[in-house]
Amino acid sequence: MSVIDILTRVDAICKKYDKYDVDKHKESNVSGDDAFARLYSSIEADIDAAIEKSENASNEKNRAAVVAINAEIRRTKARLLEEIPKLQRLSQKKVKGLSREELATRGDLVIALSERIEAIPDGTAAGAKKTGSWGTSVSLTEIKIDSSDGRFESEYFQQTEESNQFRQEFEMRKIKQDQGLDAIADGLDTLKNMAHDMNEELDRQVPLIDEIDTKVDRATSDLKNTNVRLKDTVTKLRSSRNFCIDIILLCIILGIAAYLYK
């Protein structure tokens, strides 16, 4: 486990449990009377949780899981947006120990909070970019009626548009793959047939080559014999030639001797 892992883990744990701490702090600070502060902090906590969920969704590979998480986020958003008006009403109320500026800022805080809620990514934004034509979805997000179902529908529809394209591409790629595989199968069939035929041909030629082998062996041994005999004959001849030369020389000497004596 590397240091970075430990650090991230610790951060996550702290964040998880910070909630309780902050609440405790706030509660200790706020004397329990400030309903606005309480509501504000709870809404903030929910926003953080929703943002975390949306991050999970963006990392999720399984589209079904993504859809489920997005649906949850949307539900949370809707609920939070409902609470915003309550918060606004509370912000108008005067609370003990609160300065006038703080009252003003509270109003701004509420507006900022509502903007933050809307900014939580729940897949709508990405969808809107892809299907620009689906303006209805954009308008639906602006209408803040409790039409979370309506929003669901548009969301769902976009999802199928994406998945339609995806499915089409998938089918086309699959068809191309099948064609390629068919071509390979045909080639392999031809190869197999050729290999079988070669096998049979070689089987046919094995006994022939054995015959050739024996015949050639016989021929070589014959040749060897003949060579040896030839060599013998040649040496004999040569020695006999020497003999002949001797005889001839003898005759010449005898002839010369006879001539001298005559």
Next chain:
Amino acid sequence: MTSTQEAEKMMIKGDKLTKLSLTRWSADWRNATSLYEKAAVAFRYAKENEKAKTAFEKAAKGQEMLSSPWDAAKHMESAGAIAKDLGNWNEVSDFYRRASELYNECGRSQPASDALAKGARSLEDAAPDEAVRMYTDACAILEEDGKEQMAFDLYRAATSIYLKLERYTDATTCLLRWGLAADKCEAVNSQCKAYLSAIIVYLYSHDFKQAQKCHNDCSQIEAFVGSDQNRCAVRLLAAYKEGDVEEIKRIGQSSTISQLDHMIIRLARKLPTGEVSSLNVEDKGEEEPLDENDLT
């Protein structure tokens, strides 16, 4: 022309040497044979086919007398080749058969069957029946000697002649014998191809029942059952049963069929020959007596 004159002179001399008369008690075959051979070569060179043929015949006889059947057979083959040029088909077959017998005397089966095959090839167009007979005899010679592998080409040639003559049952018999020969020498691929070809020929000649029977018989053989060719045959018969012309055409284009011999491929491409649906009706006709339910 002088060479032919010399050759004729040699022939006359040879005849004189071999004819027995009062002055000559024993024929001088050795000299006569050499004279005949020279004469025959000279005639062949001069394209005097008739005379060359006679010269070769006589030379062969001479060699026989000299008890060298090998040379005799060789001369007979040459005579047969010349007879083919002359177009005397009877003589062609006689010469080649005689040559094959002489080779058998030498104890060499391969050249014997080769001689018959050569004769059959030259007779293919003119006298196909005789050619087929020669091919089958050649295959028999090889099979006796245990050399079935060499017989494949002969079987293929015989089958192609039968198919040209459109004698489909004979062709299938030949193919099945080919399969048997392949089985003996463990040539599984050739065996399966022979069986598939037989089934296709039966289907081509409209004989669906025979084709099925043939397929059943072949399915007894393990080597065939597990082969590509069997799968193709099963698909083909199933397509025929259902009368699915498109499927039959598609199978005819498949690679298994394209591996067979070209004459079988030609048949397979033409395959749904006529009414495939009628085959269906035949089958249904058989079922009717069995169950009375409506077959409309």
